[in-house]
Amino acid sequence: MVAEQGYSAKGLIVAGLGGGSGKSVITVGLAAAFSGQGRLVVPFKKGPDYIDAGWLALAAGYPCYNLDPYLMTPEALGHSFRTHAHGRELVIVEGNRGLYDGVDAEGTFSTAELAKALGLPVLLVVDCTKTTRTVAALVLGCRSFDPEVKIGGVILNRVGTPRHETIVRQAVEQYTGIPVLGAMPRSREDAFPQRHLGITPCPEHAGAEAAVQTLAGMAARYLDLARIEKMMAPCASEPEAPRPEQKRGEAPVRIGILKDAAFQFYYAENLEALVRCGAELVEINALTAPELPVLDGLYIGGGFPETSARALSANDSFRGSLKRAAEAGLPIYAECGGLIYLGESMVLGDEVFPLVGLFPVRFGLREKPQAHGYTVLKVEGQNPYYPEGTEIKGHEFRYSRVEEWGGESSRLALRMERGVGFADGRDGLVFKNVLALYTHVHALGTPTWAPALLARAQEYRTARG
Numbered sequence: 001m002v003a004e005q006g007y008s009a010k011g012l013i014v015a016g017l018g019g020g021s022g023k024s025v026i027t028v029g030l031a032a033a034f035s036g037q038g039r040l041v042v043p044f045k046k047g048p049d050y051i052d053a054g055w056l057a058l059a060a061g062y063p064c065y066n067l068d069p070y071l072m073t074p075e076a077l078g079h080s081f082r083t084h085a086h087g088r089e090l091v092i093v094e095g096n097r098g099l100y101d102g103v104d105a106e107g108t109f110s111t112a113e114l115a116k117a118l119g120l121p122v123l124l125v126v127d128c129t130k131t132t133r134t135v136a137a138l139v140l141g142c143r144s145f146d147p148e149v150k151i152g153g154v155i156l157n158r159v160g161t162p163r164h165e166t167i168v169r170q171a172v173e174q175y176t177g178i179p180v181l182g183a184m185p186r187s188r189e190d191a192f193p194q195r196h197l198g199i200t201p202c203p204e205h206a207g208a209e210a211a212v213q214t215l216a217g218m219a220a221r222y223l224d225l226a227r228i229e230k231m232m233a234p235c236a237s238e239p240e241a242p243r244p245e246q247k248r249g250e251a252p253v254r255i256g257i258l259k260d261a262a263f264q265f266y267y268a269e270n271l272e273a274l275v276r277c278g279a280e281l282v283e284i285n286a287l288t289a290p291e292l293p294v295l296d297g298l299y300i301g302g303g304f305p306e307t308s309a310r311a312l313s314a315n316d317s318f319r320g321s322l323k324r325a326a327e328a329g330l331p332i333y334a335e336c337g338g339l340i341y342l343g344e345s346m347v348l349g350d351e352v353f354p355l356v357g358l359f360p361v362r363f364g365l366r367e368k369p370q371a372h373g374y375t376v377l378k379v380e381g382q383n384p385y386y387p388e389g390t391e392i393k394g395h396e397f398r399y400s401r402v403e404e405w406g407g408e409s410s411r412l413a414l415r416m417e418r419g420v421g422f423a424d425g426r427d428g429l430v431f432k433n434v435l436a437l438y439t440h441v442h443a444l445g446t447p448t449w450a451p452a453l454l455a456r457a458q459e460y461r462t463a464r465g
Helices: 023-036 051-060 074-085 111-118 134-145 162-176 208-222 225-231 268-276 305-314 316-327 337-341 449-464
Strands: 010-016 041-046 065-067 090-098 122-127 151-159 180-185 253-258 263-265 279-284 297-300 332-335 345-348 351-354 361-365 371-379 391-398 400-405 414-418 429-431 434-437
Touching: 010 023, 010 111, 010 225, 023 041, 023 051, 023 090, 023 122, 023 151, 023 180, 023 208, 023 225, 041 051, 041 074, 051 090, 051 208, 065 074, 065 268, 074 111, 090 111, 111 122, 122 134, 134 151, 134 162, 151 162, 151 225, 162 180, 180 208, 180 225, 253 449, 263 337, 268 279, 268 449, 297 337, 297 449, 305 316, 305 337, 305 345, 305 351, 332 337, 337 434
Parallel strands: 010 090, 010 122, 041 065, 041 090, 122 151, 151 180, 253 279, 253 297, 297 332, 332 434, 345 361
Antiparallel strands: 345 351, 361 400, 371 391, 371 414, 429 434
């Protein structure tokens, strides 16, 4: 329908000078404001991120996709961008960290490099707290640092007074020649409640819809939406290849997805990859469902099981049914929060919360991150999904840690070449058709993941009869 109307996508990248600059507030506000005008917006988030992506999806009323030049090949990244932009009007990409920040001093895999690769202009968000003319110097430095990066406009964030805004606006435009396309006032209240690892996820925020609408109103009031749209550049797009047709009379493979306040970290591309392989996705609430439905496979993503530990533990009928299914050979792939859920228990303060009990592991929580960043793993042991010798790129973000475990690290299936992992530089607990690990993978960075899960699920269904 959209393609027949002749829409041609155009887009931009929202970047900042560093983390905490306010680019998420601006990006979500833009997506919500344009979507509220009836525009067809597709949001993207640069880098490994679930929380910002969730807010962007809510704001746009459309799935948010991740663009990660570290995890993905340039070909996979470009294809994902073009196909997901197809049939949409506006493309809004939120960068991560500072504009030129990458994994090394050369800025490899930075937001700036992504902007050049996609041919998109940058809308630069600058925190103006306790500064005026120096903002112009910062913007000028960003413009001169790499002339191939086109900074099409500047958003002044956290301005204090009209006079403050006027001075900064005049300085930026006079010394850099880059237009100021909006100025967001300083607020005493954070639009997004903060927690460890940043913004509180949408599913755990009762006022998520109201927060997005507030940001939409602020964007419409304080940002020049018409000029921001005018600075956008055309985006190359292409239709997605048609999915293989299901064989007549053959029921799709049923893959369960635990999706609730505890388990919410799923890349849209991962779920789409499962569907493209022939899966029917069955969403399950582990907090309220009495038992696991009949499935051919199960995917348990990450999230914050610690915030729902009491409810997860109290639902002992569901926990019992999941454990019995695993013991019967149900293929299960579990990441981070999913790994924790399959453990024996979680200790929070003075309380111990029993969990599924498939693996004899007791987890705890710490105030500081226990692992944070990209991972590289080498498959060295037998497991249901990855051939030995395979190298996997992923990421880990967690405050949890292993408090007690009676296993042997040599029996963990994957060796960490980069990152922390589960124990002793290794990751990947295996039980029958279950693989549980701390590392998250992206389906476009690990293209064998979805076909392997579907293959095991199909084998399980056939054997079960």
